[in-house]
Amino acid sequence: KHKFWETQPVGQFKEVGDSSLPEGPIEPPTPLSEVKQEPYNLPSAYEWTTCDMDSEETCLEVYNLLKNNYVEDDENMFRFNYSKEFLRWALRPPSYFRSWHIGVRAKSSKKLVAFITGVPARIRVRDEVVRMAEINFLCVHKKLRSKRLAPVMIKEVTRRVHLENIWQAAYTAGVVLPTPITTCQYWHRSLNPKKLIDVGFSRLGARMTMSRTIKLYKLPDSPVTPGFRKMELRDVPAVTRLLRNYLSQFVVAPDFDEDDVEHWLLPSENVVDSYLVESPETHEITDFCSFYTLPSSILGNQTYSTLKAAYSYYNVSTKTPLLQLMNDALIVAKQKDYDVFNALDVMQNESFLKELKFGPGDGQLHYYLYNYRIRRELKPSELGLVLL
Ligand code: MYA
Ligand code: JJ1
Structure with missing residues (x-):
């Protein structure tokens, strides 16, 4: 059912209710030298770009991608329209990593067609404070949907988060995935x-x-x-x-x-x-x-x-x-x-x-x-x- 999410270190549906499983990291960190050094492969017509949110031009491209392609309600009557100032604020907290602001461009036109971001955060779970990435603004242009681009983007942000020696993340979604904490x-x-x-x-x-x-x-x-x-x-x-x-x-x-x-x-x-x-x-x-x-x-x-x-x-x-x-x-x-x-x-x-x-x-x-x-x-x- 979830060909991608079944391969990821997240709570799986079949484990729900199994109280024998321990609370905490699902897999241990790997040595940084074992983290893949090169970006994941995209379909050949596309290339990775790191989005510099300080740049007015790049910020506007991100703004426009989201304005036209981001989250809608179930009847497609409303679409989130995050402002440029908001995006700058959301993406540049203390000690943020520019490398976690990831875009995908069409090679020929250089048009921005997809986006995903992470920002660092310390999240406490019961009495443990865990360094995490907060993942947000995952967006694929409407014309490129259902081509399995999202899993590549998620793996790429994961790789770049690992390069900073961070091994956990928090995120929200309107869709059900394996498996919600709430x-x-x-x-x-x-x-x-x-x-x-x-x-x-x-x-x-x-x-x-x-x-x-x-x-x-x-x-x-x-x-x-x-x-x-x-x-x-x-x-x-x-x-x-x-x-x-x-x-x-x-x-x-x-x-x-x-x-x-x-x-x-x-x-x-x-x-x-x-x-x-x-x-x-x-x-x-x-x-x-x-x-x-x-x-x-x-x-x-x-x-x-x-x-x-x-x-x-x-x-x-x-x-x-x-x-x-x-x-x-x-x-x-x-x-x-x-x-x-x-x-x-x-x-x-x-x-x-x-x-x-x-x-x-x-x-x-x-x-x-x-x-x-x-x-x-x-x-x-x-x-x-x-x-x-
Ligand atoms: S949530 C906001 C998400 N954005 C939108 O809803 C905007 C409108 N929609 C789109 O742009 C596209 O539909 C998206 C999917 C990009 C969402 N989170 O490429 P595909 C799985 C996670 O063919 P598309 C936010 O920003 C889906 O189950 N996975 O699909 C937080 C399937 O996998 P599987 C999702 O529709 C994001 C696969 O993708 C989501 O063209 C947190 C299909 O890929 C979703 N919202 O593109 C991301 N929607 O077969 C995870 C679909 O297994 C972060 N899918 O079911 C994880 C932590 C990473 C860092 C870890 C560090 C240590
Ligand atoms: O805004 C939302 N729903 C509205 C509008 C519904 C329009 C038709 N679908 C709603 N309105 C009723 C309000 C009413 C006011 C008087 C009192 C009774 C209620 O319900 C919904 C949330 O309810 N928003 C969405 O569906 C947007 C997507 C939400 C998921 C977001 C996931 C993304 C983020 C990741 O970072």
């Missing part, structure tokens, strides 16, 4: 219900009119929590402490240091937004919330071309109830003109989704580890990791 559900909170209904993202509920729907999703004009403000550079140490402590409760979560927090959570316009609560009395940082910006192209609508979506990222509450904190996140997202606020049922998100009028989407997200076995499937609430 499966999460997307939830959606309408901010601009009229537009969402007009473009077919959502439907008018039974016995609902447009004006009742608009009223249902109304939000205050500004956040209600005293001391709620945008995160700044000076907050990095406090936010790092707050987040590290919070993430320690999950089975799988990133091991963020201050450099990571500065990169991944310091606000960056139209890329990532972070807010915190500073106690008006003690000036302590007690709570934190964040979301990233990922618009989708609306395919074939006369009136609208893009859906502006915010995606819940990392949130921590110690004093302000999580419900109130996330309501303030919805309020600022609405003020910034987002059409919808999306969240997965990871971490403690279940505790606010229904009350804050999120509804379940038709999409799921499966999480995977490469060359690392987990004893049993996790619940989404045991997962402390959000990939972009």
